[in-house]
Amino acid sequence: MSVYQINKILYLTDNDGNFRKRMKEEPQSVLKEFRLSDEERDALISGAVGKLYQMGVHTFLLNHLYRYELFGVNRDNYLSRIREGMDYDPRFEQGNMPVQRFVKQ
Amino acid sequence: MAKLVLAAGVPHPPRLVYEMVQSPGKMRGEALMKQVREQVEKAEPDLIIEVDSDHFVNFFYNNLPAFCVGMAEEAEGPQETWCPMPRYRVRGHVPMAKALLRHGMNAKFDLAAAHELRLDHSLVVPLHFLNPSMELPVIPIYTNGFASPLPLATRCFALGGLLRRFIEAWEGKERVALIASGCFAMDVGGPLRGWTDTEWVETISRLLLQGKYQTLARRATEERINAAGNNSGELLNWITVTGAVGKTKPLFLEGDEGSGYAVWKFD
Numbered sequence: 001m002s003v004y005q006i007n008k009i010l011y012l013t014d015n016d017g018n019f020r021k022r023m024k025e026e027p028q029s030v031l032k033e034f035r036l037s038d039e040e041r042d043a044l045i046s047g048a049v050g051k052l053y054q055m056g057v058h059t060f061l062l063n064h065l066y067r068y069e070l071f072g073v074n075r076d077n078y079l080s081r082i083r084e085g086m087d088y089d090p091r092f093e094q095g096n097m098p099v100q101r102f103v104k105q
Numbered sequence: 106m107a108k109l110v111l112a113a114g115v116p117h118p119p120r121l122v123y124e125m126v127q128s129p130g131k132m133r134g135e136a137l138m139k140q141v142r143e144q145v146e147k148a149e150p151d152l153i154i155e156v157d158s159d160h161f162v163n164f165f166y167n168n169l170p171a172f173c174v175g176m177a178e179e180a181e182g183p184q185e186t187w188c189p190m191p192r193y194r195v196r197g198h199v200p201m202a203k204a205l206l207r208h209g210m211n212a213k214f215d216l217a218a219a220h221e222l223r224l225d226h227s228l229v230v231p232l233h234f235l236n237p238s239m240e241l242p243v244i245p246i247y248t249n250g251f252a253s254p255l256p257l258a259t260r261c262f263a264l265g266g267l268l269r270r271f272i273e274a275w276e277g278k279e280r281v282a283l284i285a286s287g288c289f290a291m292d293v294g295g296p297l298r299g300w301t302d303t304e305w306v307e308t309i310s311r312l313l314l315q316g317k318y319q320t321l322a323r324r325a326t327e328e329r330i331n332a333a334g335n336n337s338g339e340l341l342n343w344i345t346v347t348g349a350v351g352k353t354k355p356l357f358l359e360g361d362e363g364s365g366y367a368v369w370k371f372d
Binding site: 008059067078083092 | 160161162165166167184185186187223251252293294295296297298299300301335
């Protein structure tokens with residue numbers, strides 16, 4: 001397990017402009033620079049937020065997937081994706097608002 | 106000796122800054138921030154000590170202290186490009202931060218120190234409202250509110266006590282405002298986003314209003330905090346501040362569905 005590596009990829013995406021540009025333009029090649037298991041790489045590339053969450057990736061860092069619209073994740077599908085694999089919870093009903101739309105710069 | 110003239114806590118939703126510009130006068134948070142700001146202005150502080158939890162902007166898992174003092178002469182933020190608000194340059198107070206570090210070491214409180222800082226929205230949003238001209242220098246105190254294992258809330262409370270003793274032992278005559286940045290309980294971008302743990306928020310509000318700060322610190326276990334949503338560790342910043350207020354009860358407190366606003370006055 002190299003959840004640390006996934007966390008690091010997402011941390012760098014938010015904090016390093018050049019890294020972020022590469023993540024947008026050539027994500028597959030960027031991922032090769034990190035020690036990821038096949039399962040982890042597949043989860044990232046398919047935008048499987050729920051699976052990444054279950055693996056223990058920090059939610060604050062997962063948020064960058066929708067903020068920067070990586071691997072098909074966006075503000076409209078983020079919540080349903082992070083809940084994938086979870087049992088239904090009535091608290092979901094209170095939290096169905098879409099996640100915040102940020103101002104693109 | 107310096108003097109603690111005010112303590113306060115406010116949340117730091119970046120959307121509040123943005124939405125206030127879009128529709129001024131309509132947000133509840135705007136009115137509450139104004140209420141806190143008026144008290145800050147009345148207290149006439151010379152300096153702010155802000156207790157905050159970095160959101161993976163200044164710190165990451167490669168090096169993540171439980172507690173850290175910001176020692177930078179100045180720092181800029183918010184650094185997050187997605188954050189819809191003005192960018193600021195915030196001055197520090199290096200001599201006092203250095204003295205705090207030393208004071209902590211001598212009291213067996215081994216704080217980390219950061220001489221360079223990248224400020225995130227959680228540090229800057231409260232200052233945008235409470236120190237809008239950025240005239241007052243700011244000493245950031247970081248607590249690890251997010252990356253498990255969290256420091257014990259009782260330890261945060263003890264840190265608050267250390268801060269109070271340091272302020273009163275400091276050689277200068279500064280009037281100090283101590284500000285907690287963060288919510289009581291909330292989920293932002295976790296699976297429970299939008300849900301509020303009303304029971305926990307009401308418990309926190311009640312214990313704060315009653316001045317039962319140590320009871321709150323004992324009850325705020327990591328398990329209880331995490332059950333209230335992924336952003337709920339910010340309560341540790343509030344608990345740190347309550348460790349500094351002694352027996353004083355809040356002048357006002359508003360739970361605002363988990364956001365949390367309060368002021369303590371000492372004059």
